[in-house]
Amino acid sequence: MTANLPLSGIRVADFTRVLTGPFCTMLLGDLGADVIKIEPPGGDDTRGWGPPFQESEHGRESSYFLSVNRNKRSVELDLKTPEGMDAARKLIAGSDVLVENFRPGTLERLGLGWEALSAVHPRLIYASISGFGQTGPYRDRAGYDVIAQGMGGMMSYNGEVGGPPLRVGVAVADVFAGSLITQAILAALFQRERTGRGERVDVNLLESVIALGSSQVGRYLATGEIPVPVGNDHRSIVPYGTVACGDGFVNIAVGNDALWRRFCAALELTELGADPRFATNEGRVNSRAELDSLMLGGLARFTRQEIMERLELAGVPCGPVNNMAEVFADPHVQARGVAVEVEHASLGHTTVTSPPWDIGGQTLPVRRAPPTLGQHTAEILGELEG
Structure with missing residues (x-):
């Protein structure tokens, strides 16, 4: 099945952490790409986000990290050292896509910005995710989901009637931005087949939240009426x-x-x-x-x-x-195989959700459990030397 996946043969250099970028690269991995997660010493921030942690006698992993890092390999590199930078450059040279979610300008200062890399690797697709975009007065601000939900208006119309502003209970800004950047990467890969050249694609959390507002935003732009919370009701359909x-x-x-x-x-x-x-x-x-x-x-x-x-x-x-226990007890969810148990390097096994697509009449496999920190460092560095 692996050889027949849509992105088989595509390599992704994943310089992302936390949620938006890892969600994107997980989707690319689900579609068959070889996603190499480049982690600094100590690893992705979310490795320490807990409790809850899943533990065994051989180690423990954050449930947050496990939820967005299936179908990847992990290499631990210190980009502050010449050896780490050399390995990173070799990895980029062999990759089709680079995904990063540093603050704008960070990778440019390391010599790994779009302009520098595209001059050497013209087929490279360079995908950037940030809080507020590569230009504008908020360019240098750090972006987090709760900040974007508030600034993008979502909290002002979410919640109970007459209640205070309320954040959506899952990081929708991160997840939606991660989905949008995935779409942009796929479009750039398709365009590269026509032109032979890569592109830079860019998505930010604030504009993703505004786009996610859809009908609420459209209502305001058409009428000037500011949306307010209506609880679980619909403003234009009853009941x-x-x-x-x-x-x-x-x-x-x-x-x-x-x-x-x-x-x-x-x-x-x-x-x-x-x-x-x-x-x-x-x-x-x-x-x-x-x-x-x-x-x-x-x-x-x-x-x-x-x-x-x-x-x-x-x-x-x-x-x-449903509560979450009822979700995974639902016979339809069970029949669809939404929860998948996989072998894990330190936990022995863990359960993750399956990729959310059927392609060609088949569900996509979980080929790799979420990696331990640096689990594939020796393997990947050996491939680079080879």
């Missing part, structure tokens, strides 16, 4: 979001008036279904508070499972609000 039932919560998506009628029939909400105030989505949006109050009493008599069974039978989109 759409989380509803309480007898023993928990269910998400529903009643996206049109025909679904509304089926929703009411399935849950025996006869009076609501016949009420002309709620017959159209516009009417339901304008009468949101009253409708929510009336629905609450009607749904309290059902369990979560009963609601889902009735709505699924009626063809109304719905789903449970």
